[in-house]
Amino acid sequence: MNNHHEAGLARLREVDGDAGVALVGKLKTIAPEFGDYVIDFAFGEIYKRPGLDLKSRELAAIAALAALGTAPAQLRLHINGALNVGCAREQVIETVIQTIVFAGFPAALNGLAAAREVFAERGL
Amino acid sequence: MNNHHEAGLARLREVDGDAGVALVGKLKTIAPEFGDYVIDFAFGEIYKRPGLDLKSRELAAIAALAALGTAPAQLRLHINGALNVGCAREQVIETVIQTIVFAGFPAALNGLAAAREVFAERGL
Amino acid sequence: MNNHHEAGLARLREVDGDAGVALVGKLKTIAPEFGDYVIDFAFGEIYKRPGLDLKSRELAAIAALAALGTAPAQLRLHINGALNVGCAREQVIETVIQTIVFAGFPAALNGLAAAREVFAERGL
Amino acid sequence: MNNHHEAGLARLREVDGDAGVALVGKLKTIAPEFGDYVIDFAFGEIYKRPGLDLKSRELAAIAALAALGTAPAQLRLHINGALNVGCAREQVIETVIQTIVFAGFPAALNGLAAAREVFAERGL
Amino acid sequence: MNNHHEAGLARLREVDGDAGVALVGKLKTIAPEFGDYVIDFAFGEIYKRPGLDLKSRELAAIAALAALGTAPAQLRLHINGALNVGCAREQVIETVIQTIVFAGFPAALNGLAAAREVFAERGL
Amino acid sequence: MNNHHEAGLARLREVDGDAGVALVGKLKTIAPEFGDYVIDFAFGEIYKRPGLDLKSRELAAIAALAALGTAPAQLRLHINGALNVGCAREQVIETVIQTIVFAGFPAALNGLAAAREVFAERGL
Numbered sequence: 001m002n003n004h005h006e007a008g009l010a011r012l013r014e015v016d017g018d019a020g021v022a023l024v025g026k027l028k029t030i031a032p033e034f035g036d037y038v039i040d041f042a043f044g045e046i047y048k049r050p051g052l053d054l055k056s057r058e059l060a061a062i063a064a065l066a067a068l069g070t071a072p073a074q075l076r077l078h079i080n081g082a083l084n085v086g087c088a089r090e091q092v093i094e095t096v097i098q099t100i101v102f103a104g105f106p107a108a109l110n111g112l113a114a115a116r117e118v119f120a121e122r123g124l
Numbered sequence: 125m126n127n128h129h130e131a132g133l134a135r136l137r138e139v140d141g142d143a144g145v146a147l148v149g150k151l152k153t154i155a156p157e158f159g160d161y162v163i164d165f166a167f168g169e170i171y172k173r174p175g176l177d178l179k180s181r182e183l184a185a186i187a188a189l190a191a192l193g194t195a196p197a198q199l200r201l202h203i204n205g206a207l208n209v210g211c212a213r214e215q216v217i218e219t220v221i222q223t224i225v226f227a228g229f230p231a232a233l234n235g236l237a238a239a240r241e242v243f244a245e246r247g248l
Numbered sequence: 249m250n251n252h253h254e255a256g257l258a259r260l261r262e263v264d265g266d267a268g269v270a271l272v273g274k275l276k277t278i279a280p281e282f283g284d285y286v287i288d289f290a291f292g293e294i295y296k297r298p299g300l301d302l303k304s305r306e307l308a309a310i311a312a313l314a315a316l317g318t319a320p321a322q323l324r325l326h327i328n329g330a331l332n333v334g335c336a337r338e339q340v341i342e343t344v345i346q347t348i349v350f351a352g353f354p355a356a357l358n359g360l361a362a363a364r365e366v367f368a369e370r371g372l
Numbered sequence: 373m374n375n376h377h378e379a380g381l382a383r384l385r386e387v388d389g390d391a392g393v394a395l396v397g398k399l400k401t402i403a404p405e406f407g408d409y410v411i412d413f414a415f416g417e418i419y420k421r422p423g424l425d426l427k428s429r430e431l432a433a434i435a436a437l438a439a440l441g442t443a444p445a446q447l448r449l450h451i452n453g454a455l456n457v458g459c460a461r462e463q464v465i466e467t468v469i470q471t472i473v474f475a476g477f478p479a480a481l482n483g484l485a486a487a488r489e490v491f492a493e494r495g496l
Numbered sequence: 497m498n499n500h501h502e503a504g505l506a507r508l509r510e511v512d513g514d515a516g517v518a519l520v521g522k523l524k525t526i527a528p529e530f531g532d533y534v535i536d537f538a539f540g541e542i543y544k545r546p547g548l549d550l551k552s553r554e555l556a557a558i559a560a561l562a563a564l565g566t567a568p569a570q571l572r573l574h575i576n577g578a579l580n581v582g583c584a585r586e587q588v589i590e591t592v593i594q595t596i597v598f599a600g601f602p603a604a605l606n607g608l609a610a611a612r613e614v615f616a617e618r619g620l
Numbered sequence: 621m622n623n624h625h626e627a628g629l630a631r632l633r634e635v636d637g638d639a640g641v642a643l644v645g646k647l648k649t650i651a652p653e654f655g656d657y658v659i660d661f662a663f664g665e666i667y668k669r670p671g672l673d674l675k676s677r678e679l680a681a682i683a684a685l686a687a688l689g690t691a692p693a694q695l696r697l698h699i700n701g702a703l704n705v706g707c708a709r710e711q712v713i714e715t716v717i718q719t720i721v722f723a724g725f726p727a728a729l730n731g732l733a734a735a736r737e738v739f740a741e742r743g744l
């Protein structure tokens with residue numbers, strides 16, 4: 001594994017914008033290397049892999065987080081991320097609605113609430 | 125909600141092939157209407173919605189099921205489904221590998237095991 | 249699947265009262281058909297099935313949601329629903345306490361907190 | 373907390389029959405007191421509480437275990453338990469089908485598979 | 497199972513301090529015996545068992561609760577508990593960071609947020 | 621993030637023995653870099669961190685995996701790992717039994733079944 005810090009940071013900025021960089025910065029005081037794991041591993045290693053475009057990665061992230069239902073803040077971050085990399089509002093909503101099938105109505109309802117919040121912040 | 129049985133059945137056959145139709149048929153003896161819910165609601169209502177193409181739906185299904193980790197048989201069904209609707213082998217693998225980020229290494233490892241099994245059955 | 253909208257809406261009103269109808273209405277702006285899925289499918293198809301009375305359905309809903317622990321708002325909705333269809337306060341509490349056995353103390357504690365909130369709102 | 377061993381053992385036998393007693397016995401070699409926790413606490417304390425009849429307890433157990441999807445053997449045990457204490461086959465099936473709403477189709481499908489297995493063993 | 501109330505209460509006070517006793521007291525109005533289950537069973541039976549020291553028990557509790565991600569209040573309680581029984585701040589952080597491996601980045605991030613909150617309250 | 625491959629491989633061998641190295645090797649055909657993520661990131665980055673000894677890491681791993689209940693093969697791997705790095709059989713059992721408190725009886729029972737299997741393989 002080479003040092004993927006620069007590539008990871010660029011990818012993090014592309015997907016999550018300043019909010020992502022700020023989130024990682026906030027981790028400095030409690031767990032300094034944690035931000036590096038997010039940047040170097042999650043974004044630098046996993047998200048930079050070829051074979052799946054960024055839009056599909058973000059929709060898959062939304063699907064996973066909405067189904068799990070345990071991390072609403074990260075779900076909102078990735079809904080923002082999906083829109084940042086060019087997903088349409090409709091694609092986000094459809095991915096969330098599909099959660100009914102795999103994880104039930106409450107998970108989908110909570111996913112929609114997250115989407116509504118993000119859309120409102122962005123004035124969509 | 126109109127009767128979406130025909131459209132749902134066609135979509136089920138497109139995604140899951142004969143295996144999907146057989147699965148639904150097997151439910152007849154224990155819960156006759158359950159198969160209709162799969163066909164009319166899951167496939168006829170949700171999967172037929174515009175705004176998200178079938179490939180993205182199947183990759184999102186794989187992301188959700190691999191993250192949850194509670195339904196390995198359905199994960200294999202949707203890995204088959206993804207390949208049936210035209211996803212590349214590589215897209216499936218990338219979606220599963222990304223599970224590391226959202227649900228940890230064991231979930232991703234079990235997802236890879238499911239993919240390996242499906243690829244072997246299909247001679248990929 | 250016939251059009252079960254009327255029956256589903258009546259059942260939704262019976263179980264969740266005006267709060268349920270309001271919740272479904274709020275979905276209109278983000279995902280117009282989602283409310284129909286709740287009404288036509290969840291309430292019109294599943295909840296209208298014979299073979300299990302409404303009280304048992306609501307206690308089972310509480311058991312499932314308390315065990316999952318990922319949807320506190322829906323748990324409160326179904327605690328209200330259980331009381332609306334005639335379950336005793338004690339039956340709700342017992343169902344939540346039993347969660348200790350199947351999902352551990354934290355899940356049961358969070359379920360009790362949800363119940364306490366609902367009981368307080370209703371002046372029980 | 374008084375010693376509820378006798379009451380718990382009787383309740384365990386009533387709900388799970390010889391299979392339950394055998395399961396508890398099997399724990400002796402690895403964790404001798406674990407069986408006592410099942411008997412004294414789970415059955416002697418929780419299951420003996422008034423305010424919820426045994427049928428409702430077992431249906432709630434099925435709802436929780438089917439929604440969680442992580443303990444298929446215990447789900448089968450409680451499907452047997454529900455039938456042992458007088459629940460109708462239909463009530464078990466309805467409780468499992470309702471899982472679609474709260475935890476999605478895969479959880480409900482796996483619950484139905486568990487029910488089919490138990491019904492087959494009992495010749496239902 | 498003998499009456500382990502005194503031993504359990506002492507252990508609860510040792511691990512969770514006055515916050516734990518207050519939490520149990522708050523349960524009195526809604527489910528009077530629930531507090532006894534926490535004291536007599538969770539602390540009096542399980543936590544008093546020899547073979548694992550209290551520090552390891554609390555780190556294991558943090559690992560389990562951070563991985564599940566469904567009970568943030570109990571996670572904070574056990575982070576406090578770990579510090580109360582002598583775990584170093586660093587051991588808590590390492591246990592939480594390790595969650596990345598078993599349950600993914602969002603679970604670990606939420607665990608770190610819980611730790612940061614507790615450390616701030618204690619002026620660490 | 622420097623290249624932690626050598627350190628990670630040594631740690632993997634220390635914790636999981638030949639079984640761990642074989643598992644990683646098996647991933648080569650389906651996802652060649654996945655093994656590197658296990659070695660470089662999970663073991664080379666996370667597991668090599670100071671501040672928590674290996675025994676505590678393995679007990680925390682057991683606690684997390686037993687609570688989640690979705691990865692029995694990895695749970696067995698880490699029970700083996702705990703014994704490999706010097707944990708006593710009793711510490712493993714206590715960590716699993718404690719799962720009752722945080723995730724309920726079925727999770728603890730399945731954890732005990734995993735432990736029994738591993739102990740039997742090792743002739744303990």
